[in-house]
Every structure is written in C-alpha cells, then in structure tokens.
Amino acid sequence: MVETERLTMITFMEDPLDRARHAARVSKMMRAFGHTGAENAGRERRRKLLDIIETFARMPPVTIDVPRIVWRDLYDAAASIAAMNIDWDSRCGPLIAASNDHLKCRIGWTAARKNIRRLAEYGLIIPHCLAGNGKRFLGSRDSEDRSDASGWSLAPLLLLEDYLTQLAATEKALAAQNLILPNQIRRATSSAYRLLRPFEQGHLWADKARKKLDAIAAARRTYQRRKGSMDAIAVLGRLAEVATRLLDRLSERISLDDIASLTPSGDTRVRRDGHHQYSPEEALESVYGLAEGACRREPDDVRTTPDADRVKQETADACQNAQVSADANDVYGIHRSGFVWAEAPALFPFIDGMVEIGTRPGLTELHEVARVCQIGQATAARASATLGTGIALLCALITGHHLANGQIRKTPDAYMQALVRRARSGELNLGHTLLGRRKAVCGQGDTRASKMRISLRSSLH
Incomplete structure (x- = not known):
C-alpha cells in the first residue's frame, strides 16, 4: 500500500455532504488493498487496532474531541461484529452487516441506527453496498467474497492505523507525565515525609533527607508543568526511581536506628533477655504512640518553620490526590490534561x-x-x-x-x-x-x- 494514502485525522462531520465525500475518498484509497485479505495480516492488524480502541474506550484521548461513547461503540462493533480476520486486510474492510436484532442481542445496541450514525459522523465507518431498504447482510460466511454483502464498513480504521498508533503513544506520554509518574513520586515523597516526622529535631541525617525530598517535590512540580515532551517524561521517570530508592533507604535507616538504640554500645550481639518482646498489637500501638507523641506537643514546642508547613501540605496533597485519583481510568481525561x-x-x-x-x-x-x-x-x-x-x-x-x-x-x-x-x-x-x-x-x-x-x-x- 502507498504510504501517503493514509487518513491523518478524525473529524466530526455533521453535514451529509462531508460524509459522502469522506466515504468516496476512503473507497478510493482502499483500492490499494486486495479483494481478499490475508488471514495472518488481518489477525495482526485487528489485534493491534482493538488494543488501541479498547484503551480509548476506557480512557478517551484528550488531544482530540472524540467522546468515550464513540470509542465504546467502535470497540463493540469491531470486537464482536466485524470479527472476520480476512476482512481486516481486504478492500471492503471489516463489515457491520448484522441485523438490528442481532446487534441488540450481541452488543446491546437498542437503537442501532443511532449508534451507526454516531460512528459515521466521526468518519469511522462508511456505507458498503447499502440496500435500498436499509437491510444489512453479510452473505455466506464460508465465502471470502464480500461482493454480495450490504452494511457499513470499518475500512477507515485500516487507513487510520498509523494515526491511531501515534495517538496512543501521545496519550500514553500525557498519562505518564500528568498522572502516573507524578502520583508515583508523590506517594513516595509523602510516605518519606511521614517517616521523618518524628525526627524533626536534633537529627542531621533527617534534615538532609528532608532537603532531598524538597528537591524531588520541586522538580516534580517543575517538570509536570512542562509542555508534553519525552525529555520531561524521562526526568519524571528518574525522579520516581530516586524517590522510591530514598524511601527504601529511609525505612532501612530508621529501622536500624531503632535496633541500635536498644543494643548496648560496643556489643553487636542481640540478647533476647535484653529486649522487650512485642506482640503484633503492641508493636502497632508503639508505632502509633510514637507518631501521636510527636503531634501531642504543646503549641509553643511545635516547629513553625517552612519545613513543618511543607510536611503538612505534602500530607494534604497526598490525601487530595488519593481522592481525585480514585478513578483509575480517568474517563473524563482531567488528570491526563494536566489540569490543576x-x-x-x-x-x-x-x-x-x-x-x-x-x-x-x-x-x-x-x-x-x-x-x-x-x-x-x-x-x-x-x-x-x-x-x-x-x-x-x-x-x-x-x-x-x-x-x-x-x-x-x-x-x-x-x-x-x-x-x-x-x-x-x-x-x-x-x-x-x-x-x-x-x-x-x-x-x-x-x-x-x-x-x-x-x-x-x-x-x-
């Protein structure tokens, strides 16, 4: 197939004249395909496109104005109705040639004409030898010839393959920059701040760790604001790794400090009779008690430095982020748009x-x-x-x-x-x-x- 003969965008076409021109253009471009497709090539293309469309049905792209319901209808039709592999590599393209009753029973389209019209308005399907009475039929499933079929063709999908692949990569990058990596960094830094809270005074190593966390959080905010780019995503990825490693090191350091404080200096052996044996419930209470003790100090003793304010803000941000991100699919695209x-x-x-x-x-x-x-x-x-x-x-x-x-x-x-x-x-x-x-x-x-x-x-x- 000629590389230049590809569709490069998805456009809403309310005017029937625009849809007719689009259908004629697609039909002309589809002549580069053979009358009968190859089974293996069709299977590979179908699997690739269905993976992309299924993702868009859950998380619609934010860089183009195509609503989620369109991707949902497209996935239902492509996955369950237009399922012949050879059609995904043929001139006619995958066909929606089922009756209204079959579409209702198989994919739940109670008003099939409305679903089909919506897909046609976005140029994702075109008419294929439509019968005068509007009936749709595939003909013989045993025959590879679709000349006697009537219905709607998903041929535009075959011409949009490169475009959809690039769109999926763009949306994945946006999700990584505005949703996935920032959340990963925020979770790690918030957990680290909570670990350091009891060590706010008189611990030099804790002050150094807080400064590192401040730098990581500041870098996250900076690169999350950048216009979508692979460089910003790469930096955020490295920040996520650094934040996770720092959290692991802090956890190890604090646990080692606890052991050292319970062991006499100069003696590295752990004596069983020299330690209190905690039950799981007592151990949990002791951890909570330590945290509550740090919070139970008098107001005059509480630090009012920017560090303390920052810790509170990071904790609040973490709680808010957990609430906002409860929808893992981000169906409205708000998080992936980078909106704050x-x-x-x-x-x-x-x-x-x-x-x-x-x-x-x-x-x-x-x-x-x-x-x-x-x-x-x-x-x-x-x-x-x-x-x-x-x-x-x-x-x-x-x-x-x-x-x-x-x-x-x-x-x-x-x-x-x-x-x-x-x-x-x-x-x-x-x-x-x-x-x-x-x-x-x-x-x-x-x-x-x-x-x-x-x-x-x-x-x-």
Whole structure:
C-alpha cells in the first residue's frame, strides 16, 4: 500500500455532504488493498487496532474531541461484529452487516441506527453496498467474497492505523507525565515525609533527607508543568526511581536506628533477655504512640518553620490526590490534561473577583459558581451527587464560560443539565476542553495557565 494514502485525522462531520465525500475518498484509497485479505495480516492488524480502541474506550484521548461513547461503540462493533480476520486486510474492510436484532442481542445496541450514525459522523465507518431498504447482510460466511454483502464498513480504521498508533503513544506520554509518574513520586515523597516526622529535631541525617525530598517535590512540580515532551517524561521517570530508592533507604535507616538504640554500645550481639518482646498489637500501638507523641506537643514546642508547613501540605496533597485519583481510568481525561485547580481563575476568567477557587474546592465553591452562572442550586446538587463535586464544578465553570461569551441559546441551567447528561452517557471529554482553554490562554508555550493569572487580571480591570 502507498504510504501517503493514509487518513491523518478524525473529524466530526455533521453535514451529509462531508460524509459522502469522506466515504468516496476512503473507497478510493482502499483500492490499494486486495479483494481478499490475508488471514495472518488481518489477525495482526485487528489485534493491534482493538488494543488501541479498547484503551480509548476506557480512557478517551484528550488531544482530540472524540467522546468515550464513540470509542465504546467502535470497540463493540469491531470486537464482536466485524470479527472476520480476512476482512481486516481486504478492500471492503471489516463489515457491520448484522441485523438490528442481532446487534441488540450481541452488543446491546437498542437503537442501532443511532449508534451507526454516531460512528459515521466521526468518519469511522462508511456505507458498503447499502440496500435500498436499509437491510444489512453479510452473505455466506464460508465465502471470502464480500461482493454480495450490504452494511457499513470499518475500512477507515485500516487507513487510520498509523494515526491511531501515534495517538496512543501521545496519550500514553500525557498519562505518564500528568498522572502516573507524578502520583508515583508523590506517594513516595509523602510516605518519606511521614517517616521523618518524628525526627524533626536534633537529627542531621533527617534534615538532609528532608532537603532531598524538597528537591524531588520541586522538580516534580517543575517538570509536570512542562509542555508534553519525552525529555520531561524521562526526568519524571528518574525522579520516581530516586524517590522510591530514598524511601527504601529511609525505612532501612530508621529501622536500624531503632535496633541500635536498644543494643548496648560496643556489643553487636542481640540478647533476647535484653529486649522487650512485642506482640503484633503492641508493636502497632508503639508505632502509633510514637507518631501521636510527636503531634501531642504543646503549641509553643511545635516547629513553625517552612519545613513543618511543607510536611503538612505534602500530607494534604497526598490525601487530595488519593481522592481525585480514585478513578483509575480517568474517563473524563482531567488528570491526563494536566489540569490543576490553580489554573481555574485563568482558564475561566469570568469568576475573577466573584468566586475564589482554592486548591481543594468543594460544595461551597460549586454553589457559589452556580449562583454566579444562574444555575439552579438543585441542579448543582444533583450534578454533584451524580458526577462528584469536582466534575460538577468543572461543568459549572464551562457553563459560565459559554454564558460569558454569549454562546448559550437557552438557559445556563438547561446547559448544565445537558452537560451532566452527556457526562453520564460518555459523550463529554472534559480533558480536551481543558486543553483547548489552556491553549487559548497560553498559546503553544510551556507555561501553565496559573502563571497567566496576573496578566489576565490586569487586563480585565
């Protein structure tokens, strides 16, 4: 096949004329394939593409605006209906040639025409010898000839193979930079800070370890803010390894210090009668007691240095990160987009001077934004119960942004309800929206939107 004859993007095509032109172009490009495909080549291509599509069905890409429900429909059809290996290497392409009843029983499409239309609007399927009455049929499964088949072809997937492979690599890199590696570093540093907390005073080695942890945490924040690049990902990977090794060394050091303190100096032998024999319950209580003792000091004795504040902040960040990252699949793409709440005032400037979005916003901020955006309090509460407070707040901010730009035709409350419905059905790609807002604010640079807050405020007043 000629290398230049490949599809290089996925585009939403609402106009039937655009879809017809796309189908004609795909049909012309598919002539490079043979009438009958090779079993092995088709199996390999099908397996490769299904792996990518299955991943996108769980974690939709944030760099393109294709919602999760489209990837879900595509995976269901490609995995369970268009399953003939030879078709994945043939001119006709994999075919959706099953009846509505079969599609309903096999993959749960209760309104098959709606699912097919949605895939066609994104150019992922094209008509293949459609019958005048709309009936779909494959013909004989024993025959390798599809000239008598009628239905919809997944031929665009064969032409999108290189594009989807590159898109998967890009999304994997974004996840590594904004989600996986930062979380790994944060977990290691937070655990290390907790280990060091009882050794805040009078331990030189603990002070040195804290400085190393500070440097690792600062580097994580710096490289996580960088525009997606393999260099930043490589640095974050090394930081994750360093943080993990440092945590292991601290654990070993603290355990050795405990043993040394219980053993007489000059005698390296461990005498059984010279030590208290802890039961598991007593050992656990002693560890908790040590931690509580460090926290039970009088206020005048508690250190108020930046180090102590930093430890508290790291612990709080770890708790917040654990809550935010409860969704391991990141179905809305928020984490992979690199969004942090500090960016909200810059990405959504309409809240400037009216609502203060902190680093850990909750129901209070949601209802304040709802009041500013003329969204009903009941709608905001239902959105929070359905999607979670953070997702609901982002939906409210997006609603307010469109309201400020005069882009809402009906009411903000109806728009918010529509966003919630789209989120529930898998049609909302918040990560792509956030990337688009950041690009609009910052352009193509490396700077986070939070860095633009001062300049934005100065221009608004």
